[in-house]
Amino acid sequence: MPTVLILNGPNLNLLxxxxxxxxxxxxxxxxxxxxxxxxxxxGLEAVCRQSNHEGQLVDWIHEAGVEHRAGRCVGVVFNAGAxxxxxxxxxxxxxxxxxxxxxxHISNVHRREEFRHHSYLSPVARGIVVGFGVYGYVLxxxxxxxxxxx
Numbered sequence: 053m054p055t056v057l058i059l060n061g062p063n064l065n066l067l068x069x070x071x072x073x074x075x076x077x078x079x080x081x082x083x084x085x086x087x088x089x090x091x092x093x094x095g096l097e098a099v100c101r102q103s104n105h106e107g108q109l110v111d112w113i114h115e116a117g118v119e120h121r122a123g124r125c126v127g128v129v130f131n132a133g134a135x136x137x138x139x140x141x142x143x144x145x146x147x148x149x150x151x152x153x154x155x156x157h158i159s160n161v162h163r164r165e166e167f168r169h170h171s172y173l174s175p176v177a178r179g180i181v182v183g184f185g186v187y188g189y190v191l192x193x194x195x196x197x198x199x200x201x202x
Contacts, residue, residue: 053095053096053097054095054096054097054123054124054125054126054200055096055097055098055099055119055124055125055126056087056091056096056097056098056099056125056126056127056128056129056196056197057099057101057112057116057119057125057127057128057129058083058084058087058098058099058100058101058128058129058189058193059101059102059109059112059113059116059128059129059130059131059132060080060083060100060101060103060130060131060133061102061103061104061106061109061130061131061132061133061134061135061136062103062104062105062133062134062135063104063133063134064080064102064131064133065080065102065104067079067080067082067083067158067186068080068082078185078186080102082186083186083189084098084100086186086189086190087100087129087189087190087193088100090189090190090193090194091193094193094194094197096126096193096197098193106135106139106141106142109132109135109142109145110141110142110145113128113130113142113145113146113149113151113153114145114148114149116128116149116151117148117149117150117151118149119151120149120150120151120152121150125151126152126196126197126199126200127151127152127153127154127178127196127199127200128146128151128152128153128154128196129153129154129156129189129192129193129196130146130153130154130155130156130173130177131155131156131157131158131189132155132173136155136157136161136168136171136172136173137168137170137171137172138172139172139173140172142172142173143172143173143175143176146173146176146177147176152178152196152199153173153176153177153178154177154178154179154180154181154192154195154196155171155173155174155177155179155180155181156180156181156182156188156189156192157180157181157182157183157188158183158184158185158186158188159182159183160182160183161182161183162182162183163183178195178196178199179192179195181195
């Protein structure tokens with residue numbers, strides 16, 4: 053069964069407790085369960101990972117690129133958290149791995165602080181889902197699934 057990598061960056065382990073007025077009350081475990089259920093409906097297996105460490109995220113993107121080229125992974129749903137706005141390393145990893153990535157943000161980052169308006173990932177992402185809460189992960193999974201069927 054092909055996989056989809058659900059990758060979450062720094063502080064997303066705090067979902068449900070960190071700023072629920074912005075990010076909602078769903079926990080990371082809730083998000084992962086939602087992704088697994090939706091992926092299964094589409095005939096995919098969701099592999100869920102979270103790290104607060106940039107290098108670990110880079111390594112997982114590289115691995116996803118290998119899996120994608122082997123036909124075993126449809127792509128990556130990636131909420132890079134604050135690294136979205138700071139990480140050239142993640143940009144380069146996505147570009148170099150040549151794996152389809154959908155950038156996801158729970159909140160509408162364009163309605164927030166100015167520094168959140170710029171993404172280093174968007175130029176190398178297949179697509180972007182912003183502001184639909186945790187349902188954005190479902191939309192991203194569907195987007196990757198559809199892209200592999202076209």
